Amino acid sequence: MRRMLFAVGALAAVLIYLIWWVTYAGIHYTPRYAVRPPGVAGEVQGTSVRLLSLTRAEQLVDTSEDKSGKSEFPDPGGVWIVAEFEAVRHDPGKTFYCDTELLGPQRRLWARAATGAGRAIPGCLPDDFAVDRLVRFEAVFLVPIRYADQLAGVALVDDSTAARTPVITPATP
Amino acid sequence: MRFPIRFPGSKLAGVLAAIALVAVSAVGLRLSDPKGTVDMVSGVAGKPVTFNDGELSVDRVRVGTVLTQNDEVRERSAGMFVAVAVTGAATGPRELSLGSAELVSKDVHYKTYGLTSVSAAPGFKTSTDIVFEVDPARIEGLTLEMWRNEVISGYQQRVRIPLGITTANANQWRDAARGWGIDISLSNSTRPIP
Numbered sequence: 001m002r003r004m005l006f007a008v009g010a011l012a013a014v015l016i017y018l019i020w021w022v023t024y025a026g027i028h029y030t031p032r033y034a035v036r037p038p039g040v041a042g043e044v045q046g047t048s049v050r051l052l053s054l055t056r057a058e059q060l061v062d063t064s065e066d067k068s069g070k071s072e073f074p075d076p077g078g079v080w081i082v083a084e085f086e087a088v089r090h091d092p093g094k095t096f097y098c099d100t101e102l103l104g105p106q107r108r109l110w111a112r113a114a115t116g117a118g119r120a121i122p123g124c125l126p127d128d129f130a131v132d133r134l135v136r137f138e139a140v141f142l143v144p145i146r147y148a149d150q151l152a153g154v155a156l157v158d159d160s161t162a163a164r165t166p167v168i169t170p171a172t173p
Numbered sequence: 174m175r176f177p178i179r180f181p182g183s184k185l186a187g188v189l190a191a192i193a194l195v196a197v198s199a200v201g202l203r204l205s206d207p208k209g210t211v212d213m214v215s216g217v218a219g220k221p222v223t224f225n226d227g228e229l230s231v232d233r234v235r236v237g238t239v240l241t242q243n244d245e246v247r248e249r250s251a252g253m254f255v256a257v258a259v260t261g262a263a264t265g266p267r268e269l270s271l272g273s274a275e276l277v278s279k280d281v282h283y284k285t286y287g288l289t290s291v292s293a294a295p296g297f298k299t300s301t302d303i304v305f306e307v308d309p310a311r312i313e314g315l316t317l318e319m320w321r322n323e324v325i326s327g328y329q330q331r332v333r334i335p336l337g338i339t340t341a342n343a344n345q346w347r348d349a350a351r352g353w354g355i356d357i358s359l360s361n362s363t364r365p366i367p
Contacts, residue, residue, distance in 0.1 A: 007189035014193050018200065077365035106266035108295035144296030144365040 033103065034164040035153060039171025044156035046091025047129065049100075051154055051168040052084040052136075060140060064118030072117045079148045080113075081141040084121060089129040098124035099157040102141040103167050105150040113142040211320075215333045221262070224330045227269040229291070231317060231334045232300065233258040236350035240286075240304065242358050253350040254286065255305045256357065257317055257336065261291035262298035262366050269293045271332075272322035276305045278315045283307050291319065299363040304355070309347045313340045 036042050041050040057080040060072040074080050081102060089096055102110040112123075121138040122128075128135050139154070153169040216222030218231040235256040240248040248254075255276065263269035271291040276283040286304040293299040307315070315338045320331040338346050 003186040007186040010190055011193050014197055018197070075364040077367050104295070108266045109268070110294050142365075147296055 028162055031107065032164045033107075033152075033155060033167045035167040036169065038169045040168070042156045042166030042168040044158050044166060045096045046094030047087050047089040047096035049085055049087040049096075049156055049168060051170045052086055053082075053170050053172075054151065054154070055082045055084075056080070056148055057082055060115055060117040062118040063120040065120070066118070068118050070116055070118075072115050074142055077145055078142050079145045080115075081143055081148065081151065083139045083141065083154050084136070085124070085139070085154075086134055086136045087129065088134050089131055092131045095126050096129050097126055097158075098137075099159075100124070100139050101155045101157055102143060103152040103155045104143065104147045105152070108147060109155065110141045110143050112139045115140055212330045213333050214330055218334055218337050221260075222332050222334060223264075224332055225265070226267050226271075226321065227264040227293070228262040228298075229271065229319060229332045229334070230260050231257055231336065232260055234336050234338075235302075235355050236346055237353035237355040238350055239352075239354040241354045241356050246354070247357070248286075250306050252307055253309045253312075253347070254355055255307055255312075255315065255336070256302045256355045257305070258300065258302050259291060259317070259319075260298055260300040261293055263293040263295045264366065266295055268295060269299075270321055271319040274303050274317065274319045276307060276315050276336075277318055277333075278307075278311050278313060281308070281311050293363060296366055297363055298366050299361070301361045302357055304357065309350065312338050312346060313343050314338065 039050070041048040043049075058073070060074075060080050060082070062068075062071050072080075083100070083102070085100075087096065100112065104110065117140075119138055119140075121136060124137040124139060128137070143151075153167040156166045156168065158165070214222055214224045216230075218234070221228040221230040235258070237254050237256075238250050238252075239246055240250075240254055257276075261269050261271060269292060274285050274289055274291075283305045286306045289301070289303045291299060291301055291303075303317070314335065316333055316335045318331050318333050320329060323329060
């Protein structure tokens with residue numbers, strides 16, 4: 001009888017494990033977001049990141065000192081979205097990997113665009129983040145014009161955690 | 174042998190545990206094997222096919238025995254190359270990502286020549302050439318199949334688009350390929366959906 005109970009218990013454990021896994025996968029398959037109030041920093045990988053501005057641009061102008069790059073226009077039907085950030089890394093044991101994505105309506109996501117335009121504010125590089133040092137950086141996104149007025153903010157993506165992804169917005173629209 | 178067989182308690186527990194483990198393995202294998210649970214979405218060349226993540230269309234089919242890039246011969250084939258120009262549009266909220274492709278002719282499945290994927294962010298469409306090396310003797314009914322790469326898939330859609338190579342015109346395609354080069358220099362472009 002005891003052996004039978006052991007076998008039934010083992011089967012029950014297997015079933016519970018399967019149900020738990022299917023439920024967990026169902027919840028985490030769809031990314032979850034936590035939108036921060038305007039101007040409030042998001043925490044990711046031991047770093048506080050604040051979005052200073054989110055600007056729409058029809059032309060990406062070369063603002064570098066030596067004008068080494070070139071100005072760029074988006075493809076027809078697209079528009080540049082320029083995001084300016086400031087961040088402070090406060091946990092020496094973690095690295096901020098600069099994974100920022102633009103969040104649009106119905107969870108549409110856009111990754112950073114690669115552009116040839118020279119910019120006064122540099123892009124994000126993990127090596128720039130010394131502990132307790134304020135770093136300012138910029139990210140450029142290319143999005144379809146019809147979604148440019150429906151942006152929710154910038155998602156600070158960290159695939160190593162199941163926690164909700166913080167979405168930061170600028171203090172002034 | 175006498176019936177009914179009577180297992181001692183310990184053996185019965187072992188048998189039940191073995192059955193449970195086999196069941197778990199079977200469930201895992203079933204979830205990771207897309208065959209049998211695939212929803213085929215068929216279309217025709219030249220017209221967009223709508224599926225879960227967006228649209229896919231076959232824009233052009235080129236055949237040849239040589240691949241060229243920037244005016245240089247990159248590869249020659251003892252058979253023939255088929256370059257299928259496709260456009261994938263992410264019309265929904267999800268990124269379009271078709272990481273797997275095959276050309277199928279009856280029971281023959283041709284893999285892509287080199288790595289190929291069609292991916293586009295939401296609201297964008299991307300055009301690219303997908304190249305296959307095929308046996309000229311077996312090109313009748315060649316059909317492009319594309320699908321999303323998934324480690325575990327409970328439900329998967331595959332897009333099927335016949336290229337228009339039939340038994341009646343197969344010889345014309347073979348003749349067209351002979352000694353002809355396919356330029357694959359500019360084979361990828363992404364732009365917003367108008």
